[in-house]
Amino acid sequence: MFSRIFLSIAILFSFSACKLGFEENENPKDKSEYSGPSEGAWWLLSFSGDTNGYDLKKYSSASSSIVVYTVSGQFERLDNGFVRFNVSTSTDNAGIGEFIGGIELGENAFVLYPFESGADELIPLVEKADCPSSDINGTGLFMENTADASSTSVRWVGPFLYSISGKTANLTKGFALDDAFTKSDAENINSATCSDGISLNTGGDHFFASDSAIVEVGKNGNNYRRLFSLPSRILNAINSADGNYAGLLKDFGSPSDETYALAECTNGACEIYKINGIEGSKGNSSYTLRFNQELNHDDVPGLITGTLTDNQTTPIGQAGNVLCSVNSALSNGNSSKQLLHCNAQSPTTNSSLLNMIFIEQ
Secondary structure (H helix, E strand, O other), X not given: OHHHHHHHHHHHHHHHHHHHOHHHHHOOOXXXXXXXXXXXXXXXXXXXXXXXXXXXXXEOOOOOOOEXXXXXXXXXEOOOOOEEEEEXXXXXXXXXXXXXXXXXEOOOEEEEOOOOOOOOOOEEEEEOOOOOOOOEEEEEEEOOOOOOOOOOOOOOEEEEEEEOXXXXXXXXXXXXXXXXXXXXXXXXEEEOOOEOOEEOOOOXXXXXOOOOEEEEEEEXXXXXXXXXXXXXXXXXXXXXXXXXXXXXXXXXXXXXXXXXXXXXXXXXXXEXXXXXXXXXXXXXXXXEEEEOOOOOHHHOOOEEEEEEEEOOOOOOOOEEEEEEEEEEEEEEXXXXXXXXXXXXXXXXXXXXXXXXXXXXX
8 A cells, every 4th residue: 555655656756856947957068168259249158957947147348347237047949949038137227028038059059039029130159168179160150231232242151261260250252142153262361369258450350160160340339240150071971951940030132031940941942930929830842942953062061052932922933042051960968960051142132132040959
């Protein structure tokens, strides 16, 4: 009799633990830090480890020691592929809301959805640790630029190299988004002496992880371009991009828009669905992304050209050119996930940029 009562209590406790959310820490985020720029400020994201607690601090710049405000709470991975930073406290009446949403790019980076009042920039953050011990090679995409996306002379995507010997960062070549995806010469960026994972430069600060980087270019107050480089990998087949993804999308066209999105990719074509909020459901397809059959464009690992078609804005079928960096095996601890990072002409306004980044669910 006693054993049956004890077993019943044990089962009841186990059930209660699941209902209370004790299972949330089965895969906690390791103790770590991530940092990056957005809206002219610098952000530092810190994880405590074990309990999935986090602090997100805003600074006026990477060279400042004064914290504008701090947001704290619990980090959560959602089943649909997004991550949610539940807000427990925020200083200085920051008015952040109940949570901050985003995506986790393996062990390399996070991208946060803009959460401050009036903010419209996606917030990329790379792991903040020691400065790189070897060169960083990846594919870099500019996350914003007021230049004409239909021009043949504007670099939007290219292979990125940070040289530890020369302390320099550059695109070794660049590609435009015109019909020919015109190639241009290297774009050299300020010399960069690194300390504690960050290089402070008058023309824009640089943020380095072991294999990723965020580089501000031509900074003048809040006016600058951010180059976001992530690891690249040779693509052996077009269906290597097949899968279901969660991501964030920023359209600088008319009307300007930033949104959560889901994508379903099969045999070189992706249906992209804008969703209403971080846990929104799919409706009709918002865009169709079609890859050209050429793999590793101009010998850049994982780079594919294609077209992005708008399926909802009248007149239906407006399209723009797109360049995507596909990494079929981005490191995710003991496993890997597929990454899709693209710059496109906004289908409704080809002179404007559309930037999107997706991670496998």
